[in-house]
Amino acid sequence: MTNNDQPTRSDRHRADYDDYDYDDEPRHGGLVKRIILWILGIIILLFVAGTALFFYYASSAPRISRSELAGQNTTTIYDDQNRVISRLGAQKREYATSGEVPDNLKHAVVAIEDRRFYKHHGVDPIRIMGAATANIFGRSAGMQGGSTLTQQLVKLSVFSTAASDRTFKRKAQEAWLAINVERHFSKNQILNFYINKVYMGNGVYGMQTAAQYYYGKDLDELDLSQQALLAGMPQSPTYYNPLSSNTKYATQRRNEVLNAMVRSKYISQAQANQAASESITDGLDPDHGNTSNNGTGVKEKVIDAYVKQVLADLEAKGYNPYNDGLKVHTNLDLDAQKHLYDAANNSVSFQSDQMQTGVAVTDPHNGQVVAMLGGRHTGNVVYGLNRAVQTNRSSGSTAKPLMDYGPAIEYLQWPTFKRVQDTRFVYPGTNKVLRDFDNQYKGSMTMREALVQSRNVPAIRTLQEVGIKRATDFVSGLGISQKDPYTLQSGIALYISPLQISAAYGAFANGGTYYKPYYISSITTQDGNVKQFNPQGKRTMSKATAYMITEMLKGVFNASEQGSASDAKLDGVNQAGKTGTTNYPSGSGHSGAMDSWMAGYTKNYSIAVWTGYDHPMQSPGLSDQGIKSAILLYRDLMDYLDSQNHASNWSMPDTVEAVRVNGKRQFVIKDSKWALEYAADDSDDDSDQDTSSSSSTSSSSRSESSSERDSENSSSRTEESSSSRTASSASASSASSSSAPAASSSSASAPAPAQSAGNGNGNGQ
Known part of the structure; x- marks a missing residue:
């Protein structure tokens, strides 16, 4: 090839341009750009809509006062005449001031419930994302949820924990109120409100009262192991109850709290090991310290069976009667209930004190349970066997x-x-x-x-x-x-x-x-x-x-x-x-x-x-x-x-x-x-x-x-x-068909013992 046949650089450049499809890249790049813009637009729109909805719901949030934050979440149960018959958490309440709460207890609560407590302003986006991720991948181990301590305090103070109330509206209001609580109260005050409010099992509210109920001591007299247990109990007071026959779960929860305190650098590993070596039952007080019932004028034994069923009904409906601070109006006729209790325990003759009874009274017009007795001479048992609802005896x-x-x-x-x-x-x-x-x-x-x-x-x-x-x-x-x-x-x-x-x-x-x-x-x-x-x-x-x-x-x-x-x-x-x-x-x-x-x-x-x-x-x-x-x-x-x-x-x-x-x-x-x-x-x-x-x-x-x-x-x-x-x-x-002469029968009021025709046979009376 001669030099004249070789393409020049400018010729090669033109050839490259001639072979290129000028319309392809702009068309492809424009589509991607439009998709991205659409996605961004939808995200912005959803964010704006979500924000608007959040503030709409927040505008209707209930007011929250200091007295509600500091008050006790007592569920009150009334009879059909609006008379108080029972208060959950009626024990004498020991309110601990901030100075009476040991630092180790505060650290334990923060470590196990909300380790970023001192960094957020009521709502913690990082905590929410972390909890969501842990839940998706199953790594939470029940340690922490998405709610901050402040949000938990708000929920305990003004909201129900019923499953039906776990809505976006309620969450928005809860978050809004938590932000406002953080604006008006210090972290130390919020923590103190929480420590004095939470339910601690056995009808006890607040950790100071719990210290007396379980150990017969004030909070500042408890050792690290005992404080760690109290800090961990609010998540499930019944499950982690040290008085239960199975203390395995209480021990595990106490140790979880101690490990959380180590991770947050509140205590050393050696301190945690020493506290974990202590038996969970050490120091328990069977006399429950200085706690006592305030009372309602109604003896617990009189209404025991009825209240037990009311509490079970509340839980079946999705409420937590121990944390929700409910007012529960019942169909109980208190005067009839008192009469029934007295008749079964005193007036009516029974074969012996060990002989038992179960009694139910309903209103035929509507099904209301008017009165109920689960037993007689039951001693000091609270919420014991309710024989009025048991189905293991032949009728x-x-x-x-x-x-x-x-x-x-x-x-x-x-x-x-x-x-x-x-x-x-x-x-x-x-x-x-x-x-x-x-x-x-x-x-x-x-x-x-x-x-x-x-x-x-x-x-x-x-x-x-x-x-x-x-x-x-x-x-x-x-x-x-x-x-x-x-x-x-x-x-x-x-x-x-x-x-x-x-x-x-x-x-x-x-x-x-x-x-x-x-x-x-x-x-x-x-x-x-x-x-x-x-x-x-x-x-x-x-x-x-x-x-x-x-x-x-x-x-x-x-x-x-x-x-x-x-x-x-x-x-x-x-x-x-x-x-x-x-x-x-x-x-x-x-x-x-x-x-x-x-x-x-x-x-x-x-x-x-x-x-x-x-x-x-x-x-x-x-x-x-x-x-x-x-x-x-x-x-x-x-x-x-x-x-x-x-x-x-x-x-x-x-x-x-x-x-x-x-x-x-x-x-x-x-x-x-x-x-x-x-x-x-x-x-x-x-x-x-x-x-x-x-x-x-x-x-x-x-x-x-x-x-x-x-x-x-x-x-x-x-x-x-x-x-x-x-x-x-x-x-x-x-x-009529053929009949046989009637045989004489024994007295209906005092029937003779019958020959058994099988297990549970009715004997004709």
Whole structure:
């Protein structure tokens, strides 16, 4: 190639430019730039929107004063008349001034709760990012969260810790108030407020009070190990309680605090090791120093069971009753509660001081728990076993209206005069014979007679006809369920609590609506937010079923009908109810009754009482007098309640018709096949009334005359084959089956010990 053929430098430059796409780079660079600008714009927009929302929420934040920061977070519980019945943290409060708080305790609190406390201004962005990162990668080990000590103080002073309140709005207000607190108070003041406010377990607030409660000393008398434990307890006072049977977690938490103090260079590793070698239980004071209850005028023992359930309910709703400083209004009738406590512990005779009871009283109109007793002669135990809500004891024959006869009326439209058979019965597929308390059979009898006299075999035969499925549906509507399927045995023995029975019987009392029992009517948080709680009711049976069960259960109180609760009869009180007893299992080495129940109601109150021994296999069992204790306690309480709020008699719904059968007033569902066989009874008297003729209530006009009661008693063992008008022979035949002569029975008020037919069997009383 000649020199003339070689491209010059300028030619090569032009060639390079000729080969380059001039439009590609600007187009690509512009798109990236636009994307970046869009992202920046969105970030700025979100920041501006977030900032605006933050200040919008902050503008509505509650005010916070020095008194609120320094005050105690006592949750106050009220009865239904707005009277204070309990204050959590009622111990004498020992407020420590800043000079009385040792430096080591201050250092321990800062090291474990907020190690940048002296550097931030109420909110710590670095801490928030660190906590978020640690949570994402699981490296936090529970040591610290995103809230500063100042934010925690604000939360303890004006906000609830309920999960429902953990919102952006609440966090914004909390942060805003924390910033303002830092502007008006020194770090030392804020730390002192916190140390004197936090909950320390066992109803104790503040670390100075905790020092006395746990060690019987002031804060400045505690050693490093004890101070480190107190500093670490607020995160979980129950978990890190040194008085618990398992001190492993308290020891671990104390050591975490000591290690945090080493990392923050407040103490040396040698000092930490020395403190960690000390037993966590060293120096604990069993007498709790100089702490004492301020009191409310109400003895703790009187309301123990009720308050225990209120606290559990608060925690279930997401509140922390120990830290949130709540005002809790309950449905407790304090006067009724005091009367119940006194009756169980003093007035009513029990077999021994070791014999126990559980009692629940509800309002049938709304499900409010009016009173509750978890035990008697319980000593100094606080929040102990609440036998009113335990479900490990068989309810005996109180199950019969729920599992057998209620469903028979509801689903099969049985009248109260329906014939049932009390004859020898063997559980299908077994060789186990079902027996009654008197070991006798009475042949054919009416459903009313079978229920009033609490016969077992007719109840089980009724359940057979109803079917387990329908019976299960019926009790499920009454708030009763269990994991295992029900069996025929369930017809005379359900494992349910006094509270469940009280609420279920309340549906009979009010005409067929089940109300879920509840304790709390309203909760007011520290920031003034009020949460109201209303009745939760659902119709679970017809008015006819509720009324006819009630009419039959009135007879339980009448000795003339061999009612099993004649000792609980009260002149002038319109009540219905059912007893229940259970036997020891065969082969246990015990005979007689193991549990005794009495459940009854008026239109205004539903009461369920259990009595027995906590450890029945190590106890003597119930004597005849012991069986009566449940009935007598019920009688005493119902007498008091009805005197305070007298209930009128029940009115017959228009779906029910009264008829005369064998001279007795019976009840039948209108237009059912049984109703067509008998003439309506238009008389004003009510042969099933359990009030005396001396009653001054409006129901007295419906009371049965003495002569008619005598007539009914004399004919109660005869087969009902006639009515006030003569029924056809075919009708009579369909209404009654072959009957056996009645056998004499033992006294209903003092039943003879029964042969056990299996574990937890009802014995027919």
